[in-house]
Amino acid sequence: MSTRGEPDTVPRLARPFVALLIGALLASAIFAWEPWPLTSFRLFSHVRSDSQTSWRATLVDAAGAEAPYALGSSARGFRNFGFRMAEFAATGQGRRAELCRAWIDAAPDVARRRAVEVRLYRRSWLLSEREHDRAAPGGEERVYDCTRAGARVAG
Amino acid sequence: MTAHAPGLELPASAVPPALLRGAERFVFAAQDARRLAALRIGLFGLLALRLATNGDYAQVADQPRAFFDPVSLFEPLPGMPPSELTAIVQVAGVLLAVVAAAGLAPRLTFPAAYACALFLNLMLNATGKIIHNDVVLMLCLLALVASPRAASRVWALRLRGRSGPMAVASSRGAAYGWPIRTAMIVIALAYLLVGLQKLRYSGLGWITSDNLRWVLYASSDAQPEPNQLALFVADRAWLAHLVAAITVATEIGFISCLRWARLRWLFVPAAVGLHLGIGLTMRLDYSAQALTVIIVFVNWVVVAEWISGRELWVMPVCRPGPASARRGR
Numbered sequence: 001m002s003t004r005g006e007p008d009t010v011p012r013l014a015r016p017f018v019a020l021l022i023g024a025l026l027a028s029a030i031f032a033w034e035p036w037p038l039t040s041f042r043l044f045s046h047v048r049s050d051s052q053t054s055w056r057a058t059l060v061d062a063a064g065a066e067a068p069y070a071l072g073s074s075a076r077g078f079r080n081f082g083f084r085m086a087e088f089a090a091t092g093q094g095r096r097a098e099l100c101r102a103w104i105d106a107a108p109d110v111a112r113r114r115a116v117e118v119r120l121y122r123r124s125w126l127l128s129e130r131e132h133d134r135a136a137p138g139g140e141e142r143v144y145d146c147t148r149a150g151a152r153v154a155g
Numbered sequence: 156m157t158a159h160a161p162g163l164e165l166p167a168s169a170v171p172p173a174l175l176r177g178a179e180r181f182v183f184a185a186q187d188a189r190r191l192a193a194l195r196i197g198l199f200g201l202l203a204l205r206l207a208t209n210g211d212y213a214q215v216a217d218q219p220r221a222f223f224d225p226v227s228l229f230e231p232l233p234g235m236p237p238s239e240l241t242a243i244v245q246v247a248g249v250l251l252a253v254v255a256a257a258g259l260a261p262r263l264t265f266p267a268a269y270a271c272a273l274f275l276n277l278m279l280n281a282t283g284k285i286i287h288n289d290v291v292l293m294l295c296l297l298a299l300v301a302s303p304r305a306a307s308r309v310w311a312l313r314l315r316g317r318s319g320p321m322a323v324a325s326s327r328g329a330a331y332g333w334p335i336r337t338a339m340i341v342i343a344l345a346y347l348l349v350g351l352q353k354l355r356y357s358g359l360g361w362i363t364s365d366n367l368r369w370v371l372y373a374s375s376d377a378q379p380e381p382n383q384l385a386l387f388v389a390d391r392a393w394l395a396h397l398v399a400a401i402t403v404a405t406e407i408g409f410i411s412c413l414r415w416a417r418l419r420w421l422f423v424p425a426a427v428g429l430h431l432g433i434g435l436t437m438r439l440d441y442s443a444q445a446l447t448v449i450i451v452f453v454n455w456v457v458v459a460e461w462i463s464g465r466e467l468w469v470m471p472v473c474r475p476g477p478a479s480a481r482r483g484r
Binding site for chain 1: 179182183188215219221222276277280282283284293298301308326327329331337340341349351352355356361365368370375386
């Protein structure tokens with residue numbers, strides 16, 4: 001789509017190209033498509049609230065000892081743990097079991113110890129309840145226990 | 156000073172409305188070849204820098220298949236690419252982007268560098284979250300990928316024995332304008348859509364509620380040390396509302412500087428300031444987008460002439476008229 005030395009000559013396909021690019025930009029936003037690099041541009045578009053939740057994981061080794069498991073770290077692509085937990089909470093047992101096995105298998109690489117179980121804790125707190133420059137800790141509950149066999153609701 | 160492409164004139168019965176005619180005049184206005192060359196150097200140089208300094212690609216390579224959540228062109232792939240392939244694509248991408256910035260073999264290096272960057276960015280986007288940091292840069296680069304010859308006409312390296320890219324009678328024409336204007340439109344639309352999506356999904360509550368206060372509190376709490384600038388704004392409701400209003404006004408208003416060039420003196424610094432503020436308070440890196448805005452909207456020919464004096468910068472075979480570099484902003 002390039003010119004051949006004529007500075008006033010616009011390539012024949014330039015106009016369709018520009019129209020297509022603008023149309024695709026608009027369509028991606030309107031229909032919430034994500035054909036990256038086209039995107040729906042929904043970043044920070046939803047109103048945030050005072051109430052917050054986050055997830056934390058621990059691993060349990062064969063001796064029964066529980067230790068922190070940084071599944072939110074960037075090692076081996078274990079990023080976006082919060083998004084993954086949103087999926088985990090909403091999906092079926094099959095997918096949950098797949099995720100559980102992946103977390104258990106990755107423990108030697110990510111946490112440098114073997115795991116037989118991964119425990120998933122949900123923390124809830126209010127941003128408006130401040131202790132100096134930080135939010136008050138709020139409360140935490142153990143929600144899921146993961147083994148190689150799958151996930152069960154902790155109780 | 157509008158030049159139309161031969162063969163693109165529409166019959167009288169199909170003349171578009173005034174808005175479309177105005178848009179066409181804007182997109183296909185004549186520009187200085189050096190300004191398009193500056194766009195090539197700036198955007199491909201920025202791409203090389205991004206690819207060379209981003210360690211995230213190596214971190215997501217070899218990701219367990221269970222976490223592979225592809226979008227776009229990665230959807231047919233069974234899993235995340237291995238680290239060896241990722242390293243090869245990253246090195247190739249950096250080298251190709253540098254060569255593209257230099258204007259060498261543009262019909263090969265432009266799309267090849269773009270393909271490498273797209274591959275690496277799709278890896279990051281296959282981890283469960285859409286990554287927007289490089290979206291605007293990648294969209295603006297599309298305009299260059301579509302115009303490799305024009306973008307390499309001047310200020311380009313040449314291989315020995317090859318016909319020179321500067322062998323043109325004039326340095327000004329419609330061929331050099333439309334990629335620049337397309338990049339401007341992409342940026343303006345990106346900001347407009349970001350602003351409109353806030354209103355679409357949240358209404359005026361994005362501004363009038365405590366939304367931004369919670370965003371800033373949450374962001375500060377997530378950082379190793381409390382972020383005093385974020386807390387300063389979040390602790391003052393009136394200031395948080397004001398910042399939210401300015402944010403949406405900047406995003407939605409940015410497109411006006413396509414029609415009124417003088418408004419770029421307001422909206423370009425405002426947009427850069429927006430990204431700077433996000434970086435300082437939330438530690439989110441939107442430097443690629445801020446730099447893209449600067450590269451695309453600043454008239455680098457004027458800047459170069461102002462800094463160094465005309466004779467250092469004007470190519471003997473493509474000297475524009477005294478005021479021509481300042482027209483067609």
